[in-house]
Amino acid sequence: KQEVTQIPAALSVPEGENLVLNCSFTDSAIYNLQWFRQDPGKGLTSLLLIQSSQREQTSGRLNASLDKSSGRSTLYIAASQPGDSATYLCAVKAAGNKLTFGGGTRVLVKP
Amino acid sequence: EPEVTQTPSHQVTQMGQEVILRCVPISNHLYFYWYRQILGQKVEFLVSFYNNEISEKSEIFDDQFSVERPDGSNFTLKIRSTKLEDSAMYFCASSEAGGSEKLFFGSGTQLSVL
Numbered sequence: 001k002q003e004v005t006q007i008p009a010a011l012s013v014p015e016g017e018n019l020v021l022n023c024s025f026t027d028s029a030i031y032n033l034q035w036f037r038q039d040p041g042k043g044l045t046s047l048l049l050i051q052s053s054q055r056e057q058t059s060g061r062l063n064a065s066l067d068k069s070s071g072r073s074t075l076y077i078a079a080s081q082p083g084d085s086a087t088y089l090c091a092v093k094a095a096g097n098k099l100t101f102g103g104g105t106r107v108l109v110k111p
Numbered sequence: 112e113p114e115v116t117q118t119p120s121h122q123v124t125q126m127g128q129e130v131i132l133r134c135v136p137i138s139n140h141l142y143f144y145w146y147r148q149i150l151g152q153k154v155e156f157l158v159s160f161y162n163n164e165i166s167e168k169s170e171i172f173d174d175q176f177s178v179e180r181p182d183g184s185n186f187t188l189k190i191r192s193t194k195l196e197d198s199a200m201y202f203c204a205s206s207e208a209g210g211s212e213k214l215f216f217g218s219g220t221q222l223s224v225l
Binding site for chain 2: 031032034036041042043044045046049089091093096097098099100101102103104
């Protein structure tokens with residue numbers, strides 16, 4: 001059974017610092033991995049999707065890497081801003097088409 | 112970017128009542144899903160639906176739950192007799208295909224069972 005873990009559970013940084021969020025998964029037989037942003041009481045906004053054949057994806061200040069063999073992904077957010085404060089979720093998609101989510105990292109960027 | 116639309120955004124109901132949560136997936140998508148998130152917990156898979164039938168369901172998705180695509184645009188989740196522990200945010204999602212295709216999520220329905 002796929003298990004997804006995100007460390008740390010919470011992170012507080014001053015504005016301008018780079019953020020590093022970690023995600024690990026137990027079964028490397030995945031189709032892809034998605035990173036989401038969730039604001040309190042709100043829905044899931046997809047940030048980046050990395051296919052199993054890819055090593056990384058970039059969008060603006062966001063960069064996500066994937067090491068499938070070791071079961072790890074890292075989301076980097078450069079030059080953090082207070083508007084980046086949110087919970088970041090990773091989810092892996094495996095056989096059967098369902099996503100398995102991690103517990104999230106709650107990020108606070110202090111001005 | 113096209114969106115998955117969910118209504119209502121909030122639903123309050125009494126224990127034992129039936130609720131129907133509604134979703135309009137992206138128009139050319141063929142796979143539909145429901146997920147839920149109990150406050151403070153992980154987002155959990157409930158069910159996937161393709162070609163007018165359930166393709167996979169989790170152990171949470173018991174006989175109290177059902178899904179339907181009553182017409183060409185809506186996808187609904189029915190909870191027959193709600194329990195307190197059904198209180199959660201329910202997310203609908205859709206994808207163009209299975210496999211490696213990206214899932215697009217709606218903004219959720221917050222269900223409160225009193």
